[in-house]
Amino acid sequence: MFKRILIANRGEIALRIIRACKDMGIETVAVYSEIDGDSAHVHMADKAICIGPATSKKSYLNIDNIISAALITKCEAIHPGYGFLSENSKLVEACQLNDIKFIGPSKEHMEKMGNKSEAKKTMIEAGVPVVPGSEGSTNKAEEAFEVAKAIGFPVIIKAVSGGGGRGMRIVHLEKEFIEKFNMAKTESATAFNDDAMYVEKFIEEPRHVEFQILADHHGNVIHLGERDCSIQRRNQKVLEEAPSAVIDENLRSKMGEMALRAAKSVNYTNAGTIEFLLDKYNNFYFIEMNTRIQVEHPVTEMVTGIDLIKEQIRISYGEKLSVTQKEILINGHAIECRINAEDPNEDFRPSPGEIEGYFPPGGYGVRMDSHIYSGYRIPPTYDSMIGKLIVWGKDRNEAIDRMRRALDEIAITGISTNIEFQKQIINNKNFQENKLDTSFIDKEFSNNKPTGMEVIEC
Known part of the structure; x- marks a missing residue:
């Protein structure tokens, strides 16, 4: 197994990868910009190295600096997380040139599936339904x-x-x-x-349903069921669930088969996500493939018991998948709420600044993935997401109840967050009754004043 891995990212996903590496006995190297020196991922890694100024282009998007950091610290592999360079084929190429393993797909897979029009053409040839x-x-x-x-x-x-x-x-x-x-x-x-x-x-009243796949270098390809990502605002995911409450075993089997066909058609390896639109008549259409770990991967982990980051690392090292398709069982229901430093009362304007107090929720079936702490200053330079609150329940109703409790329990002071907005979603009758599609937020909150909040413009 790898002895040392560099994490080419920041924030909660960097911390998530560090924790998986520690579980596996792998040393970690964190990279950080000049403004990110007090981030939790810097302190949790075995080593940390500054790679440039606050601007992403000069730090987290600077391939030369990231490769130099890996070489200086003698890292055998680089995990890109999500965002930044996670789907940049030039980083994959630079890793190959410097004999560093890239924990993700090949350059060719990334370029082929990362280009939406090329991916669509490939899916048509493979017999996967497309829009x-x-x-x-x-x-x-x-x-x-x-x-x-x-x-x-x-x-x-x-x-x-x-x-x-x-x-x-x-x-x-x-x-x-x-x-x-x-x-x-x-x-x-x-x-x-x-x-x-x-x-x-444009498919009207669609659900956004995606299938998590894993593929190793030995010809094994599996899917781990679906995630329903229909709760979106301005095409950005806000809340995700696994499994989808509108998909039965028959439809899951059909969609899962197409997800596997999509991955196999290009001999894909590592973790990836096949994204579909599902209409109200249960017709589904491929829309794109994400060639990286997804923000919402924890809901899949909660219902399958599979650590996706560990699987990514093992695949990149050359090992076989630790499970077969027959061993994948969907147990219960999981929901993830993205916690953002933003003000819903000001058109969701980002709210950087110092966190005065932080109390994370806990208890059975509750998971909080975050890099924040009391006294941490959220920089204005990067994405506003500061954490992901994930809960598990034996069914969707229990998961909703547990998420309601967890949202009531979490406390973040000193900045504005979208916690109250997430409460409004969880307490919404149509959400609870599973009457939703990708326009849910526009329909439910654009013209109404939710309880306990001022006007929200979505």
Whole structure:
């Protein structure tokens, strides 16, 4: 097994990886920017090395500095976590050139499945159902408009290199298309340095359901069931569940088979996520593959008992998967609430600053993945997520009750958070009755004033 791993990330995911490594007896090296010196992951790692200024481009996105840190500290492997360079094939290539294992897929897999239009083409060839849309990418609004008219409105415009809802627009009327296409293209060019776009049919009232897969270098590929990520705000996930409450064993088997087919079609290795849209008639369509560990991976761990980070590390070292498909059992129900440093009363504006007090929730079936502590100063430079609150219950109702209790128990003072907003979701009647889709937050909170909160604009 690896003796030392560098974690090319920060915050809660860096801490999560460090803990898995410690369980496995592996030494860890943390990297940090100049503004992140007091982050918990820096103190928890066996070694830590500063890789640049606060700006991500000069630190966490600086491949040369990260590779240098790994070489200086004699690390045998690099785990990228999620975000930052986790889906950057240039980091994978740099690792190969320096004889460092990249804990993730190959450069070729990342490039093939990370490009949305290329991934869609690959899935069509593999017989995996996809959302009707453009066959390739374009940066010309007029070309895209012709495709949109052929598909039929409403349509959704997406950036080929997009993620996190950026470079994405939904268009209901033909007269709005050109303007929204150009807006999305500009946003994509700014965020990803790529203005290539594609167009798909917009599926109304969909569920966002994703399947977690694991594949080793010995030909073994399994899925660990699904996660329902339909609770979203501006195309960003807010709350996730496993399993999905609308999927029975028959549908899970069909979707799982397609997820495995998708992974096998490109001989994929390591952890990955096959994402589908599920309509109200139980038709499902491939939308993309994430070639990294997901933010929401803990809900899968809670219902399967499988440590996904450990599996990633073992796969990269060359070991076989520790479980077979037949051994994967879904036990109970798990819910994750993303805890963000943001103010829901001010259009979810980020709320950096010093945490004056922090009391994490506990008790049976409760897990809090976070890097914060009393006195920690949240920098204004990075994503506003400061933790993930995950609960397990024997069924969905118990999980909801346990999440309600945990949200009441957690206390974070000194900054604004979205904890009260998460309470509003959990206490919402339609959420409790499983009457939801990806427009849930828009429908439930855009025009109403939730109890205990001021106006929320979603």
